[in-house]
Amino acid sequence: MISGERLLAGLEGRAREKLPPAVFDYLVLGAGESVSAAEAVEAWTALRFHPHVLRDVTDPDPSVTVLGHRLDVPWGIAPTTLQRAVHPDGELAMARATAAAGSLMVVSSNAGTPFADIGATGVHWWLQAYLPSDRTLAQPMLARAVEAGARAVVLTVDTPVVATRYAAGQSVWDTVDPALVRVNFDPGHDDQPGAEKALDLGPHDIGWLAETTGLPVVVKGVLRPDDARRCVQAGAAAVWVSNHGGRQLDRVVATADALPGVRAAVGEAAQVYVDGGLRDGHDLLAALALGADAVFLGRLPLFALVDGGAGVAAMHAELLLQTREALRLAGCGSASDARGLTRAPGANAL
Numbered sequence: 001m002i003s004g005e006r007l008l009a010g011l012e013g014r015a016r017e018k019l020p021p022a023v024f025d026y027l028v029l030g031a032g033e034s035v036s037a038a039e040a041v042e043a044w045t046a047l048r049f050h051p052h053v054l055r056d057v058t059d060p061d062p063s064v065t066v067l068g069h070r071l072d073v074p075w076g077i078a079p080t081t082l083q084r085a086v087h088p089d090g091e092l093a094m095a096r097a098t099a100a101a102g103s104l105m106v107v108s109s110n111a112g113t114p115f116a117d118i119g120a121t122g123v124h125w126w127l128q129a130y131l132p133s134d135r136t137l138a139q140p141m142l143a144r145a146v147e148a149g150a151r152a153v154v155l156t157v158d159t160p161v162v163a164t165r166y167a168a169g170q171s172v173w174d175t176v177d178p179a180l181v182r183v184n185f186d187p188g189h190d191d192q193p194g195a196e197k198a199l200d201l202g203p204h205d206i207g208w209l210a211e212t213t214g215l216p217v218v219v220k221g222v223l224r225p226d227d228a229r230r231c232v233q234a235g236a237a238a239v240w241v242s243n244h245g246g247r248q249l250d251r252v253v254a255t256a257d258a259l260p261g262v263r264a265a266v267g268e269a270a271q272v273y274v275d276g277g278l279r280d281g282h283d284l285l286a287a288l289a290l291g292a293d294a295v296f297l298g299r300l301p302l303f304a305l306v307d308g309g310a311g312v313a314a315m316h317a318e319l320l321l322q323t324r325e326a327l328r329l330a331g332c333g334s335a336s337d338a339r340g341l342t343r344a345p346g347a348n349a350l
């Protein structure tokens with residue numbers, strides 16, 4: 001295990017060393033020519049801070065509140081498929097370490113672990129769902145999630161079809177056991193007519209999901225202010241600025257560039273989250289500065305999961321150290337104090 005300040009930067013290299021090439025490629029590759037996947041990290045790095053001084057930073061509070069629930073840290077785990085191909089303990093290891101960190105886990109509907117087992121770890125968790133053409137086919141899976149204690153549903157809206165990704169070698173789907181995915185669907189679900197991803201998603205699906213599950217709905221994959229407004233008008237509790245880690249429409253805008261417009265359009269009528277290319281405490285500070293209520297991490301915890309629950313726990317611990325240091329250096333007593341740090345104050349600003 002790599003330790004100390006290099007830990008986060010070293011995680012990808014460690015995953016490359018330890019994972020079969022097809023699994024590693026599945027984790028890192030973007031869609032198309034990976035233009036957006038490559039730009040995601042540098043879009044955060046390009047931002048510049050205007051830190052405060054002469055403020056008490058004795059004990060900066062990194063906690064945030066998402067949909068009424070307090071998290072000890074300003075990040076959650078984004079939904080990712082194939083966690084059990086990264087480590088045999090998969091979602092369970094991710095869930096236990098995330099619960100211990102006081103964070104939140106969003107569980108992919110493609111998960112390879114029964115929702116009930118994930119819920120039994122005690123982690124605070126949300127379900128991520130894609131909706132099929134025949135919406136009623138999603139109902140048993142949704143009911144299982146509600147039964148297992150999911151506290152919200154995240155509707156992913158940027159995946160009408162799965163974009164083409166060009167792996168140099170074998171496709172991961174030719175190498176991994178199909179039993180490692182989609183265990184929360186009825187057997188034979190995917191072969192039924194109407195089980196393919198819906199091409200006709202609309203704002204009404206937000207209301208349908210809320211009614212079907214009785215849970216707040218978060219819409220993931222929003223990049224435009226006008227779409228964000230439509231989500232909120234349709235009843236979304238939060239919008240999640242995401243380009244799916246550059247895995248869907250290639251050459252799509254970086255989330256760091258899309259976030260300010262979405263925040264401005266939504267105002268405080270709903271929460272706004274962001275993911276994509278967030279790799280260290282400075283990136284997190286930048287996302288909070290641009291108006292995110294919380295951030296989500298996709299690849300970073302997947303890389304950490306190579307070392308099972310201990311790896312994920314070490315990632316959470318290191319990120320907390322980095323976040324607290326970044327808050328202190330920026331003169332922020334809390335995560336919410338970071339809002340606006342990337343804007344130059346006007347001459348008359350208080």
Ligand SMILES: Cc1cc2nc3c(=O)[nH]c(=O)nc-3n(C[C@H](O)[C@H](O)[C@H](O)COP(=O)(O)O)c2cc1C
Nearest residue numbers: 027078079080081108156244245275276277298299
């Ligand atoms: C290997 C992998 C699998 C993913 N699977 C899903 C998924 O099942 N559902 C979903 O909504 N997003 C999925 N995503 C997208 C993530 O939720 C998230 O939007 C993205 O990874 C964030 O970017 P980052 O990896 O740079 O942190 C996946 C991403 C990766 C890397």
